[in-house]
Amino acid sequence: MKNIFPMIKLTIVTLVLFAGIYPLAVFGIAQFAPNHGKGETIVLNDKTIGYRRIGQEFNQSNYFWGRPSAVNYNAAGSAGSNKAPSNPEYLALIQKRIDTFLIAHPYLKKSEIPSDMVTASGSGLDPDISFQGAKIQIKRIAAVRKIDESKIQKLVSEHIEKSVFGPEKVNVLELNLALNKLQ
Template sequence: MVEQRLAGPIIRVSIMTMILGGLLYPLAATGISQLLMPERANGSLIYENGHPVGSALIGQNVQDPALFHGRVSAIEYDAAASGSNNYAPSNPELIKRVEGTLQEWKKENPSVPLNQVPMDLMTDSGSGLDPHISPEAALAQVDRIAEATSISKSRLKELIVDHTEGKEWGFLGERRVNVLLLNLALKKE
């Protein structure tokens, strides 16, 4: 049992730690973030006509054939449940899901041979919320969108090029396209 003379210092240190770690540090971090990068600190929200339509950091479940579709999500795009099943390539559940995704892809995009479907459209991201696809994945959807919208394929390809982001700091990651930003630009056409 703790000696009586140690109880006071232990309680004071505990209270001080709670105040520093539970109150002052979060307030300081939030304040600095709001000053240095307010857009990111507020969730990188994207607005259309003054109303938030999503975040540049979280993918959305797009079903409209006239819009670009993002990656498959193992968590149904629920940001509260971020994560992935992390199945091995030989796992029957993964094989079943990928086969189903391929069949759905073929119905929606009959002009693209199955062996040319970009892998990122068939697989989950680590978080299940990835808002980006590869430029190749966006290009693979051009025929379907051109047919659904009557926008020329060349204009759709221009939109993809205009919305392709480079590697982070010039060398990290891959080139990518934010699906939400691309779809908002597409809706303005």
């Protein structure tokens, strides 16, 4: 009995703190962020078509492809595959992705495919690809859209995001929107 009342008090205090005060504090701070904490939306013709930091599936040959997703680009279920690199199912999936990529890009060798084009990110929602991942797709897109490769190369170069902590990357949704404007 002596320990029950302090445990009940502690439970009530933590409930108030973590289920009330903390969420309200985070919500209040988010109001000072761009778009009031609702994410960086991309709007086209007064219609929200996506979010800058959430990947989308592009599998048409006239668009740049993003990273594969372990969660089918479902932001409600962000996760990786959790399979070890030595897992036979995982290796078969990667090989299938490589084969698919090589069919669409017959001018490439397997060794020229950047890993981000065949492996999902930890969240399964990565909106960016490496500069190399974008660069190797230029030839395919130029052929399908009947646009000079140098124009698409310039477009990719204009969309490179440099980072102090990581490699150069390109946001796939923004690049594909710019590609549509190019034509």
